[in-house]
Amino acid sequence: MFGLRRPILVGGVGLSLALWLWHFDSSVGQLSELGIFSVIALGSCLWLFQQNKLKKAQLVDNSPPNREKVVKAITKANNVINQLQTEADNHPALPLLQEQFTKINNELERQHINIAITGGKAVGKTTLLQTLSNWENHTNRPVNFQETKALFTPGDNTAPEANYADLVTFVTSEDLTDSQWQIWQQMSAKNQRTVLVFNKQDQYLSEERATILHSLQQKVADVVAISANPNVVKVRQHQIDGTVREWLETPAADISQLGEYLQEIVVKEGEQLIWETTIRQAVNLQIEAKTALNQVRQQKATPIIEKYQWIAAAATFANPVPALDLLATAAINAQLVVELGNIYQQKFSFQQAQTVAGTMGSLMLKLGLVELSTKAIATLLKSNAVTFIAGGALQGVSAAYLTRVAGLSLIEYFQSQEVAINAENGLNLNKLGQTLQKVFQQNQQVALLQSFVQQGVNRLLPEAQTKAS
């Protein structure tokens, strides 16, 4: 797990540098502000980079769907909704979540296929939709076509709202731009089945057309070329008598390639596509319900962390612990673990909670979080307007701070657990370590730390506060 050490070191260096720069803030002014932000940003970027890699690996399931998987996904969503109802009977999101659930549950019996037509503005979406109304469906399923709103309107670079779609036809009239390519990839990442449609063939000379088609085929497996509404062309005919006859002709629309392609996909993949869509919708519903549930729980958890944070501060202030490892253990109260566990339905016995608290303390120590935060807090205390800081203040504020980080990390860890998993499965130390680092990183911004130290000083030394203000 200590492959994880690198990002925290980077963050740590960033923090020390930031504090050092912050020290000179008054003399260097804006320049140092810039310095602080870039150094912190660098640390966070490296960290986020690593996090993203982790997330993707966990979330994408590329194995083919089946009915069992769909039922499982729907059941999970239902469990989370029921849990929300148990914990917050009157939650305003409940009626809509339940309605969505009923809808998704019915999707298991759906026969028809939904196809979305998407793409930038004026690429020919509406024209294609109209042309497809004459499409002769020779498949075993009814097919609905629907146009999405245009992509790439100013200020909006998001993927189309096409969660309902079993298949997305992505229309373009030229080679893919970078932003089109990004959206294409976003859809693939969500397991959305896509076909790239190269429209307006008639606008290109044959050589140019071949080049673009080739380039598209390099990027994407499923490409078809069409002309949904070719331009009028002038036809010239040399007559025997030497005159030239000219007239205008409107070539017929040509979407035959796309038509055949769609027949094939609907027949071969229809059932799987419906399953995939239903799983996607169930997962989204589960996330929505979980987000609401997490908010409910966080509201209950925050005051508890605050309570234990100031308990730790007072106890350590009265009886300063000199060694770092003692500080780490003093900070995490087993009772805090029990109470947070209760909120997140992760039941711990007091004994188990003691083990968790001990483990977290030693993790914080190993990861260097205790040392980093005491140093940072010491620097901030020295530069505090308060001239006299009583002995024990450093330890008190540090203990409070570490309690906070530990509590927030537990919350975040519990939040990422599935609903209704037994605490008996044991803690995933690797994941808990990652969470600790992440939360620590988020709370190590100079401004946050500064206001926390101020709060701590106000709590521990009320008379010093009066002097300072």
Ligand SMILES: Nc1nc2c(ncn2[C@@H]2O[C@H](COP(=O)(O)OP(=O)(O)O)[C@@H](O)[C@H]2O)c(=O)[nH]1
């Ligand atoms: N030359 C040519 N023009 C087309 C073709 N398909 C659509 N168009 C034209 O492109 C313009 C935009 O089409 P529309 O369907 O409204 O695009 P949307 O904004 O994507 O819905 C219209 O003037 C269409 O007639 C085609 O294959 N060739």
Ligand SMILES: [Mg+2]
């Ligand atoms: Mg349109």
